[in-house]
Amino acid sequence: MGVIDDFVDEYERQFDYWEAAARTAHALLEAELTSSGLRAIVTSRAKSVDRLADKLQRRNRDTPYNSVADIGQDIADLAGVRVALYFPGQIDEAERLVEATLDVHQVKRFPPDGAPAAIPPGPTATGTNQPTATSSATPEHSRRFSGYGARHFRVRIPSSRLSAGQARYGSALVEVQIASVLMHAWSEVEHDLVYKPLEGALSTSEHALLDQLNGLVIAGEIALEQLQKAGDVRVAAAKTPFRDHYELAEFLRTRLSALGSELSDATLGRVDVLFEFLAQRSAATATAAAVEPYIDRLEQDFERRPAAAQLADLMLSADESRYNAYLAAMSAARHASEGRRSTAAISKADSEDTLALNEFVDAWVMLETRIRDLGELGDARLQSLQAQFRLLDSRGLITPEQHLELNLMRNLRNQVFHGRSAEVSPERLREAAAWLRSLTAEIDRRAGER
Known part of the structure; x- marks a missing residue:
């Protein structure tokens, strides 16, 4: 042979x-x-x-x-x-x-x-x-x-x-x-x-x-590109709900391109989860008009924080029902990639992981609610978390050291809510929840002294 x-x-x-x-x-x-x-x-x-x-x-x-x-x-x-x-x-x-x-x-x-x-x-x-x-x-x-x-x-x-x-x-x-x-x-x-x-x-x-x-194929590809652009314009202008997450993705691509953002693999992120979150809330929220107010508030760090994750953060804003809806959306997303475990994948009733997750969510929502209620921070609902934390620091409501720790907590939150919760132990979530409750109480005290 x-x-x-x-x-x-x-x-x-x-x-x-x-x-x-x-x-x-x-x-x-x-x-x-x-x-x-x-x-x-x-x-x-x-x-x-x-x-x-x-x-x-x-x-x-x-x-x-x-x-x-x-x-x-x-x-x-x-x-x-x-x-x-x-x-x-x-x-x-x-x-x-x-x-x-x-x-x-x-x-x-x-x-x-x-x-x-x-x-x-x-x-x-x-x-x-x-x-x-x-x-x-x-x-x-x-x-x-x-x-x-x-x-x-x-x-x-x-x-x-x-x-x-x-x-x-x-x-x-x-x-x-x-x-x-x-x-x-x-x-x-x-x-x-x-x-x-x-x-x-x-x-x-x-x-x-x-x-x-081959020439006909190339002409067909040109026609498909024009069809894509026409569809993007239609979706961006439509007042009806997005039919699926593909339409939401087309809308985001069109708007981000208009703002001069360079599209990449990380630019959009989990659009399927974002769409499911919007659709679960109500048909009225799964529209271009509902998403549009948040577009200009996005920070241009898409490689680190994809657009879908940033939009979700802005929309969640101190609302526990929305946080729960987002967790449900992660569970309902049908095409989670292998090796990526969603937050809701661990959610067996009364399990240790779920109880710790709920404790962390409650503490985080309590902190966000307190920040939003501070009138001096303006419309916190339309501000990024980083911007809110900077304002707290500049107003003397948190110390620089607490600001640094709060950013670490934000990274932990992103792990939990954007697909890597399996890497976070229940003990870590409980420790973080206790620290967040303590910080919220301290912010209340400092705000009351002013």
């Missing part, structure tokens, strides 16, 4: 491993895309044994493999994930989301900047191979359109995103492809035609027709 047969036999024995690794990356990306309000179709697969053997035989004819290790270094698409975006204009945002979710080792863009048109390198989330010589087999035909347009990533899944039972998938190299739904469809058609040498090389007219179809 040769090195190719050895590699294929070993891969066939490990097929279930690669398929599971692909599914794991798929689940993570799909959850992140969904919660951020990016419409996409996400699929995954482990490379079929037959296709792998065919691919290795083709590549071996050009550059013979000397060992199984050589093949392992050459083939990076044993596990693959495909992201087919509805709107091609969101590809940059999707790329940043991939970089934030997975460990990216290599990025390839098709076609490369300044390069001639490229043909798709492989089918269904397959390789990052360099374009083959297929297109040069008919030199009499010159492409008029740009060909395959996509982003390919070679990634590994971070250990922080894996459960104990999934740890072994952290070493798997996975390929992620991002392109529009139209471009993915065109690349499938072209690949299946040009990679079938037994049926003969394509004629000049067939290449010309594929080129023409």
Whole structure:
């Protein structure tokens, strides 16, 4: 047996491993895309044994493999994930989301900047191979359109995103492809035609027709981008409730872009939870008009504090019923990513964790209520927590040391209310609740002495 047969036999024995690794990356990306309000179709697969053997035989004819290790270094698409975006204009945002979710080792863009048109390198989330010589087999035909347009990533899944039972998938190299739904469809058609040498090389007219179809796909992508922009304008102007969190995300993107904010993977955050929170309160609150007053109050630290989290903070403002509604919204969000545990995931009736959480919520709401009732702070409901704390410090109602500790408490609160409550012990929550109650009483005393 040769090195190719050895590699294929070993891969066939490990097929279930690669398929599971692909599914794991798929689940993570799909959850992140969904919660951020990016419409996409996400699929995954482990490379079929037959296709792998065919691919290795083709590549071996050009550059013979000397060992199984050589093949392992050459083939990076044993596990693959495909992201087919509805709107091609969101590809940059999707790329940043991939970089934030997975460990990216290599990025390839098709076609490369300044390069001639490229043909798709492989089918269904397959390789990052360099374009083959297929297109040069008919030199009499010159492409008029740009060909395959996509982003390919070679990634590994971070250990922080894996459960104990999934740890072994952290070493798997996975390929992620991002392109529009139209471009993915065109690349499938072209690949299946040009990679079938037994049926003969394509004629000049067939290449010309594929080129023409590529032009139609590019025109379709332009139309989709215009459709996206038109939809953003419609949603921003509408007085009716958002139909889903995708519409809320489109509204936020439009408004933040108008304010000059640079969109990124972290800009929006858990829009699905925010939408669920708004919808649970009432239909009237899940509208652009209800969200609009808070937009200008956002602080421009979106990489650290996503827009959805900041908006939720402003809307919660000293209202215990709203805090409870937000916790319920986190529980109801259907697409929480693996490795991210929501606050409500721990909520068994009368459990130690839930009792400690309730104690912390009560203490925090009591503090916020007292701050809001201090007339000298103005309309605290429309101010960020950081701004409220600065005002307390400047008015002498808290000491600089208490200001620093209060910011630490704010970080703890963000852990609890924005998805990382599993990292906080009940003992820590109770200690924090006691400190918050003590601070509230001290603020009352100082305010009364003035």
